[in-house]
Amino acid sequence: MQELQLESTLGAMGEENQQRSIPVIDLSDFSQRKAEITEQLWLAATDCGFFQLTNHGIDVTRIEQAFSDAEGFFALAPEIKQQMPLRPGTNAGWESMAQVRPSTGTADQKESYQITRPRMTNLWPSQSLPSFEADMLAFEASCWRLGIQVLSCFADKLGFDADFFANAHQPDQQSYQSTLRLLHYYATQGDVAVDENNWRAGAHTDFDCLTLLFQRTGQHGLQVCPGKEAASNQWTPVVPQTGMVTCNIGDMLMRWSDDQLKSTLHRVRMPKAGEYQGPRYSIAFFCQANQDVVIQGPGHKYPAISAADYLQQRIEANFAGNSNA
Numbered sequence: 071m072q073e074l075q076l077e078s079t080l081g082a083m084g085e086e087n088q089q090r091s092i093p094v095i096d097l098s099d100f101s102q103r104k105a106e107i108t109e110q111l112w113l114a115a116t117d118c119g120f121f122q123l124t125n126h127g128i129d130v131t132r133i134e135q136a137f138s139d140a141e142g143f144f145a146l147a148p149e150i151k152q153q154m155p156l157r158p159g160t161n162a163g164w165e166s167m168a169q170v171r172p173s174t175g176t177a178d179q180k181e182s183y184q185i186t187r188p189r190m191t192n193l194w195p196s197q198s199l200p201s202f203e204a205d206m207l208a209f210e211a212s213c214w215r216l217g218i219q220v221l222s223c224f225a226d227k228l229g230f231d232a233d234f235f236a237n238a239h240q241p242d243q244q245s246y247q248s249t250l251r252l253l254h255y256y257a258t259q260g261d262v263a264v265d266e267n268n269w270r271a272g273a274h275t276d277f278d279c280l281t282l283l284f285q286r287t288g289q290h291g292l293q294v295c296p297g298k299e300a301a302s303n304q305w306t307p308v309v310p311q312t313g314m315v316t317c318n319i320g321d322m323l324m325r326w327s328d329d330q331l332k333s334t335l336h337r338v339r340m341p342k343a344g345e346y347q348g349p350r351y352s353i354a355f356f357c358q359a360n361q362d363v364v365i366q367g368p369g370h371k372y373p374a375i376s377a378a379d380y381l382q383q384r385i386e387a388n389f390a391g392n393s394n395a
């Protein structure tokens with residue numbers, strides 16, 4: 071796969087490019103402004119592959135509550151979290167220091183907890199955090215609505231029905247595999263070298279259609295290498311802001327668009343001297359088509375493939391058969 075071949079070459083620090091900007095798109099009055107918003111999204115997604123959303127309809131208090139819940143989960147004792155392990159092939163449950171990127175060959179310095187609705191039996195911390203499940207499912211539903219809203223704009227440009235991607239990501243079906251991922255990057259202890267041997271998350275693309283990422287103000291580190299410039303190894307920082315949603319195109323949607331939309335490399339570097347050294351929290355929602363949905367671009371550039379088979383191929387290619395991706 072071209073994405074993986076390129077990813078495996080990008081473990082070096084490269085250069086920081088602060089002249090490049092990440093597009094910011096205002097979603098206010100969406101129904102009245104959809105045609106205008108669609109053009110802005112398409113331009114951002116075909117050029118940079120990353121963009122940020124304002125006035126997106128998810129209240130900042132709901133976002134802050136989700137972060138508070140995430141902190142509460144990660145503060146649980148290890149022996150409690152170990153009772154909710156990430157199960158092979160499910161993308162549901164807790165893991166720590168388990169992802170080794172092809173770009174770095176070292177484990178990401180983080181722990182995470184994945185929520186995939188049909189696969190959560192016995193994976194909720196109900197005794198320790200009684201309101202956690204309800205809070206997370208409500209937040210996941212808000213993310214789904216926003217993701218489908220954005221994807222409906224891409225459907226219009228690709229010549230699909232407006233509800234095409236809504237039908238492909240149905241949360242009430244057992245084949246649903248969109249995932250809400252809570253992330254905790256560990257605090258650094260003393261001076262840590264900021265080089266190609268140390269990463270909170272090594273350079274990678276996402277496997278999904280669309281990622282919605284929530285960051286906290288002041289917790290820096292996310293860097294982007296836009297799709298059209300991936301070979302440059304020049305990285306642009308994405309400024310974190312609690313109420314803003316950062317989005318990127320994933321490999322699945324790039325294939326579904328016959329490569330018109332650009333899946334974008336990104337990474338999370340270690341903090342530099344003088345920067346905030348504490349823990350970094352983020353929350354990602356991955357829009358991934360239901361397992362039985364067939365992925366086929368409008369121009370049939372690639373053979374048709376089910377979403378389940380596509381994701382399995384990407385997981386096996388990146389993690390040598392380790393399905394804890």
